[in-house]
Amino acid sequence: MPHTHARLAGVTVHLPEAVRSTTETEHRVAASSAGFRPPPGLVHRLTGVERLHTMPDDWQASDLAAAAARKLLAETGTDPGSIDLLIFAAASQDMIEPATSHMVADQLDLRCPVFDVKNACNSVLNALETAHALIAQGSYRRVLVACGESPSRAVRWSVPDLRTYLSAIPGYTMSDAGAALLVEASDEPGVLGSGFTADSRSWSVGTLASGGSAHPRGDEHTYFRLDGVGLRRAFEQLGPQILDDTLERLGVGWQDMAAICVHQVSKPYLDQLADRFGLPLDKITVTVTEHGNTAAASLPLQLVRARESGRAEVGDLVALVGLAGGISMGMSVIRL
Template sequence: MNDTSPPGWHPARVGITGVGASLPERELTTADLQERIAAASDVALPPGLFRMMTGIDHRRIAADDEYASTFAVRAARQALAAAGRDVDEVDLLLFASASRDLVEPATAHIVQAELGGHAHAMDVTNACNSFLNGIDLARSMILAGRAHRALVVTGETPTRVMRPRLDSLAQARTAFAGYTFGDGGAAVLVEPVRRGGIVDVDTETRSAHWSVGGIFGGGSRHPRGDEHTYFHGDGHTLRGVFEQIGTDILDRVRRRTGWDWVDYDRVLVHQVSVPYLERFIEVTGVPKEKLEVTVGELGNLASATLGVQLARVDAELRRGDRVLAIGLGGGVSVMTMVWEKP
């Protein structure tokens, strides 16, 4: 890349200068999803159960020849174009996602092979908080002088870990959270800015709850076998943990920044289902009109959720407008990021 910054120079502010998002064209209604699962299962499912429990009408589904990297690449091209930058100007590429194309090598290399460029490329993985973690890592490396301009991308294909059939009611309970998923991707360009930028980041982690939900196959514990390749989780317990720790982190952000809900132009929050979102509104008191609601039409996009929401609202934001992003991820972690449009 062409870096004209003086030797030893470090930026005081780092922000997001370009945003992109990508969704599959194929759509699957929740009614059709339940019908497909029911036809393959030994368990009787009451009509309309999936729609009633999730509030999700439909979601986008990746085609057979579309992968996590596919959506990351498409979104990355949008983010670069929005910022008026070329891929050769990027010196750090982070693929930050819960999904990936392969166990090894890092999916970031597949993304970069498609985009071009020779940036330092690596993956960042932390369930549905992966994308926010990637942005924070990019910001930190820029502030430390280890990078000058970073492209952070995510591509999510969690519909491929939905359990295709149910053998029992007990299995249905642990598989149900997987039926909220939808596919998509997002990207942001992160670089030094003269005003605004990312002004606050916080995290809260309770790792004792790591086993409450996840995809347990593909690693050294369960390297092979279909049983561990499907999403398994206890949605009720996850929601309880998020409620317990979520309000504390929001209180800390409020104390540090001095900003309350009225001071944010938009609030972006990870959305698992409509009931989850309604409970979030009830517990936190966030004004519903400040939210960008995507879950009913796109489902749970995993780490791409916040990026897709940001891409949708970015055009309406003006210089100085503030956005609060709230991430919820298995593991379990909660993350916040305050961004002021430069």
């Protein structure tokens, strides 16, 4: 008989010990660039990011995911042999082929089915939706979602001019991080539901173009490019309708949430988004200033911080609001 309910049984993050401040980033760009010097403090003024995490040189995205997953299995007392499915969910990946989930499963000594879910910074949120659906239809009882984000490998250090520097700034704010979520069948609903939308006409406002059929080779395509104004305009045009509709369908409101986790690109944009979409700032745990933009690991990181601070406890409702390049937007509501 299909299991109609799923719950979030655990969530962890792994943040690399090495930290790089935005000031150190500016110094490195200056040392690597002939004739160009970054305006002092510009990255911090534009984004609010003070520092971020960088993984060891010999690590890959799969290492970050596996580190978080090991911590999760230990904290929850879960036997790796009881995992029915592993989903690797991240904007990053070790290589084009095979799926990074295989590398993670190999490190964890798992023998279950695996696959990747990739949708930029909404990858974990879409993986949660996928796990919920697969458990609800009875295909699996226990799903491990593992995320490893390694954007430090796509940073442009040699910059010829200010225009290039401005387009490269997203790379200077993105942090390496791992995250893991355990989703399992339950008698009572834990994951209440999700809702998503997209405006794929805006896919070109933010890209990391290398490695696919469009640009299989060439260093110039290995760096982040972002039209910040275009991205904000795209999300503003999309509007909060999908969030409002999802809350109405589930019969809850923002005031019912103990915590609201929102993907965080920068502190100024988080403030603008909260005002535009009617999100109560006092329910949002800000992580982007101290940890940078951790891509798809952002929502798990905020949820962990909310639980550590006592803001969100067992039985509480939390909302996970995702924003991603492409562009896509969505949310999940969970009772812890």
